[in-house]
Amino acid sequence: MKASILGRSLRPVAATLAAAAIGLGASGAAHAQAKEQFIPLTGYWVGPYAAGGSGFFGGMVDYLTMLNERDGGVNGVKFTFEKCETEYNNARGVECYERLKKKGPTGATLVHPLSTGITYSILEKAPQDKVPIISMGYGRTDAADGRVFPWVFPLITTYWSQASAMINYIAKKEGGHDKLKGKKIVLLYHDSAYGKEPHAVLQDEAKRHGFDLTLIAVAHPGNEQGAQWQQIRQIRPDYVILWGWGVMNPTALKAAQKTGFPREKMIGVWWAGAEEDTIPAGDAAKGYVAAGFNVAGTNYPVIREIQKYVYGKGKGEMDDKSRVGSIYYNRGVVAGIITAEAVRLAQERFGKGQPMTGEQVRWGIERLNIDNARLKQLGAEGFMPPLKVTCQDHEGSGLVKFQEWDGKQWKVLTDWIEPDRKLVRDKIEASAAAYAKEKGIALRDCSKEN
């Protein structure tokens, strides 16, 4: 009798203890099994550049969500996200980066700042925190020299490669580089650091091939270009390269129509070659050509998979589903592919089915080799150029396609076009070396990397 009283009075205590033990065990297990790969989304969904930011991050998140839904992530490690609005403002970008860098079981995997200014602002912070920066088609061009910038990857192509590829495209159209002699080319550029990036490369190209280059600046934001087009009318150039941003692009297209300059002879940079640039210009955009390191359209297996697994389940990022397949959206899908492939490669080396740290992912990015066969498996053949990153070369490709706006959509005109690799690479190395000297950085010896 006594024992039973004791037993009864002790039972709740024992039960509580047992429950606590189970709870502890469960939480411990949950901690060990948090198979998540955290991706910070430092982007912009409001403000003047929201079209670019929402499209890009929409595409990236949708692609990674598709992997989560279809394959359960990468070898069972699912991607998780957190958004932080930067408004394209450097100080806000730094705050977002600082806030998100330690989240998730292994911290931020990598960061896509999607702003040249923010890329610069975290350029020296990220290596200290061991977070790789991927700046696809923007940011610091000379970071393509991986010996000086181990943590920064301006993947696929840089402004300098693109300027050079544009000249190669013109030469191809004209029937050879020797035909460039005596031609007149105008660079109509956004008067900012971004717009001045291509000057040196184009001037070198002009010297070598003997064409006349005129640089014409447009002040931000660029909604008034009367004087510039007056000047273009006087010069009567053979080609106009449009290095614009935001409202400057449709304005230039409309002004070209008014001036009677053929749109087929206007070539845009990839930040001037999205639907958001051409649709506001209406008819005036018809025939306009722009470079791009990804193509538009939904007719690729990878996009169809996203529509099936993500939008089919009502989990898509884009409120306006018609933007799936637009230039910015597809660029985000390219970013997603690169992110996932880098994580996959890192897992093969450091442990399959484990969340990777930023340091391990950096190892993966530096060894990315996405060839055409792999692109085909991913359902992205022709969607983005093949990519091979090395310790030396953090650009990895340099290829761009040229697309024409037919009034309704972008039509691919060319295959992947090469830049003048030697010219660009020499410039990159010279600039990176100057930076290394200023900062007292010793060049990394790439033969010792494994």
Add this chain to the structure above:
Amino acid sequence: MLYREAGQFKATYAEDQQIFPIRQDRIAITALLLVAFLVIPFVASDYWLKAILIPFLIFSLAALGLNILTGYAGQLSLGTAGFMAVGAFAAYNFELRVEWMPILVSWALGGLAAALVGIVFGLPSLRIKGFYLAVATLAAQFFIVWALTKFPWFSNYSSSGVITTGKTEIFGYVFDSPREKYLLVLAIVVLMALAAKNMVRSETGRAWMAVRDMDVAAEVVGIRMMHTKLLAFAVSSFYCGVAGALYAYAYIGTVEPEGFNLDLSFRILFMIIIGGVGSILGSFLGAGFIILFPIFLNSYADPIAHALGIDLPPGMTSNLELMIFGALIIFFLAVEPHGLARLWQIGKEKLRLWPFPH
């Protein structure tokens, strides 16, 4: 009950004229400084130091600069970010081109360069007032950013026009970790705030306020217009210039001229409007509010909305921020033009009478 000055007698002029005549205020400010110097560096996380406290101090300094010009001397300026840019780029160039230059000296020289530019753009203030002067300072804003982009010498021929700051080394000691940078910035800001407080209590400050309140009357009583106004521009731009140098060196590290755009000028103007025009404390309150509030909304708007059962569409939090700021600015301009600082002051006065108001 606690906050009462009964029994505190002043026997000398020095006691009567000290910055905080009430003992409780002195205790509070000492405690605040002790916490800021001795406690915060050891309890705050890197994220708080790097992303919140350092920018808060730097923007407080910039707001203080603008407050001297706009709040005390009554000259409306929209060129704050431009003067910050001058400070940042000048400090960078002094550091780059003069090998032996100690970093503190180049920051001070950055401030002086900004002061010179401020004087030049302050010259129109001798003839024009109010909105027209705002337009002239707007010109300063655009001209400075344009010049820094246009002439590559300023950025040492960097292809993209950005500058990357070097190490912060003082007497052989490298200020590297967020904690060290925070303490350095804090020390500079405290010293400069103290200087500003004393300046506005001195003859100079009284001359500024006389000009602000009625410049014709000020001129009649013998205040030299040119001297007073240009001094206000110089001192204000000096503060902004030092803030710009700190922004580049202690906070962002790599800056581009476009980072110092009109948006930033407006942001600092909002700081003093919300914080309090013509108040040193207001500069700090305003900077704290403008820096912390968006981060707070960004982090907590979604959870709060969820708790209330509302589903916020993406991007809504940022729009919310603009709406709330807009509403607050209108509210303060209409209801309390002296901002948070004035509310604080009213609170203190009420506290002195509590719990037995007349």
